[in-house]
Amino acid sequence: MSHPAFISEHHTAHQQTDIDVPAVEREHLGDTDVAEVSYWLVDARDWAAGQRALASIRQNPCPHVYLKPVVLITADSTLPAKVRDTADLHVNIDGFRGKLPDAAEARFQSIRNYIAGLPDAIESSDKTLSFRVLRFLASRDNALQAHMTADHHAGFVYPALLPFFTEQDNSHLQVLEFLESQRLIRGEFQARAHLCRQCGCAFLNFTEACPDCASPNLHVDELIHHFRCAHTAPMDEFRQQGELVCPKCDHNLQHIGVDYDKPSMTYQCNSCNSRFQDPVIVSTCFNCGHSAEPEQQTHQEIKRYNLTSIGRNAAIYGLDNLFTQLLENEITLQPFPVFRQFLQVEVARIKRYALSASSLLFIDLEDLDKLYLSVGRRAGEVFGELGALFRAVLRDSDVISSRSESVFVILLTETSDSAAQIALQRLTQGIRDLLTANLEYDPKIRHRIVGVDAMLDLDAVTEAFLKDHAD
């Protein structure tokens, strides 16, 4: 029988409520039979404590813990969005007796069904953050919305993702960009923001300034056109003891549209006295003080995210095909069964013409998703260049396939062991040059060269190579 569970820091918290549910101390989440918990209750009346409790749920590697719905208990019905949307639901302590609204109950049930449907739900410990975020998005099947906030440097956050991260910085945005670059989620336009070109801060002060001396100390006035004498000058020059009198012809101005009108605005700089109609707009960063015209700042598109069908699939079965997607723009990645057939043909050929030799090359680019996080939004470019590198080193007759996101197996036809060494050397050197020179990132590259002969068992050598990685 499933039941809700109270997450608390110590036993006192839930004793102050009348809600009769079992309590779990957040330090002891692992000791609980988490599969039996229907949703988590978090006392958010003290928001700092509530935040800690929420973080301990979302940062737990077990899908039964971090994917479960979380209900905030509050004393305040008007929670700020950034608090409210960090959890799945919030209820007021006064009215709540353990019964959820029907709509919420249905929503929670579908989340529980999703968790139950995961093939490895209990044993799995979803260690990578990007994977946990992906699963979280898949379990809540609605668009992830950005919220404007003044608490965050970038001006926008995705509140539901914040509890996944220990640092409340840009990490969650980088994870989303990573998932989008892998086509696991799709971003669509939600809003646009000007960010400081220097530091990425969203808080810019927009001021009008003099086009000649850049001073923001401006006086703005309306031009007046007096019909009868054609005099056209700032309104200030017409003011006389509370009346408008034309300084050219001394007539009183009576009615706008009848004897005068106001054709335009005019600015005068109080610093250099120059007069102009269009001031320049200057944006200054509140964070680092950098000033620039708005067009010169970063124009960021703020997106709302939906899962793609690849993403939905990957959320259940794992992230096996990420970098490969990008690599495929440059070279043709053969599905592994197809690769196996190619290899069989090659083995037969070599058997018949004993003179030629071919090689099998395994390459593992470890920590590819860490690399992504460190290069941020430039990952697409970097991976594109990696793809180009593969293409440059390999020949058209070579066949390439992948065994996971980062493990590649390449059949180098008509290539002896020593020639394969050279190709490998060029490939790894190229990758290193690209990543260390441009990003100061030292990639971990594992590799192995296997000669192709009649005795070759592709599945066995592949398993062996992958297994070495696990060690």
Place this chain on the structure above:
Amino acid sequence: MLIDEIIAFLKGLDGWSFLAYFWPFFLFDFTRYVLLDLVIIPRYLWRRARGARRQQAARRALFKERPLVSVIAPGKNEGKHIPKLIQSLGRQSYRHVEIIIVDDGSDDDTPGICRRLLNAGKIDRFVRNEIRGGKASAANTALNYINGAYVVHLDADSHLAPDAIEQILLPFYLDSNVGAVGGDIRVANNLLSFATRLQTIEYLKALSTGRTVNSELDILRIIAGAFGAFRTDILRRLGGWDVGPGLDGDITVKIRKLGYRVVHRPEAACYTNVPDTFRKLAKQRYRWDRSMVRFRMRKHADILTPNANFRLSNFLASAENIFYNLILDAKWWIYIVQLSILFPRHLPVVLVINYLLYALSSAIEYFVALMLLGRSRRPVETAMAWYLPLAPLYTGVYLRTVRTFAYLMELLHRASYHDRWNPWKVSSIAKRNKL
């Protein structure tokens, strides 16, 4: 034959009867135009040649002082012309200029064109008035944004010869009492049509020569809005331009009234596009001619009457204009009536002789103008000589008809107050206040 008839007719005339038959030509047009041209222009050229040192000194003074010159080009829907104008401003020998474009409520892509030029640093200020206020108000708007000691007013659909700014500034350094200088307006689209060819001849005679003669006689009464230079302090004193049409003539008179000299500078060449059909030309002239009545006879009638500010040259400038245009316009109709009543038999012969006389004087005026233009003359202008035989038809019949009609309309109906040239609100105010 007509020629024999003409010769026979002329042989039978003595001096006095010749005058009786052709008095309008000899009493007025020949003396006022041909004779004056033949006296004044050679004198001007001779003095210019002799005064080369003075000119050099003025030029040195100008380039030493290097005053900032504010070039203003107000107008509506002129965006398409602005790039060419800016180009000709970029090639000037005198470079210390700021360029201010005023968009008087354009409803085409003028603002876009001008903002691009502004962003590219090709112009210094772009001012847009959302509500159209008319030409005077647009020019006066520009005055709020200028920093120069001199203002050069340009029509956007014109462009300048490379030394035009320098040339139009020199008179200020030749005589400190000069308050405004008119540039020499020439036709840019000479070869576009028959109408523009005839206007080329007309501009050479009436503007290049005519205004130089008036300037030499100190009776110059108009500084063309297409290209005129003004001392900024004087413009400020006057509060800028008054409601048009005819605002160019109007401000010239006002500057004269302040006691300043107003001169024409034939060496400062500005090329402008003229109407390319006779229909469009008639509309333009109808507007111009009516303003003569309005400004000379109504608004500045005080010049004609003796008062404390009376100056003879101002009186002459206005009186000459009224006399030669308005009064003498009537003389033609009197002449025609006179001929048909007194010498109905000789009417065709007299008219043909008149035509020849006017064609001849047209040719003289034209060649005097070519002489005046000197080095700045272009081959197309010389080539217009072939069209001289048609000049009397153009000036004597076409332009005269338009002018007569315009005068009548203005005198009888004050038609210019209904002109679409000004926004209707401005026109109605002007009419109510008899401006």
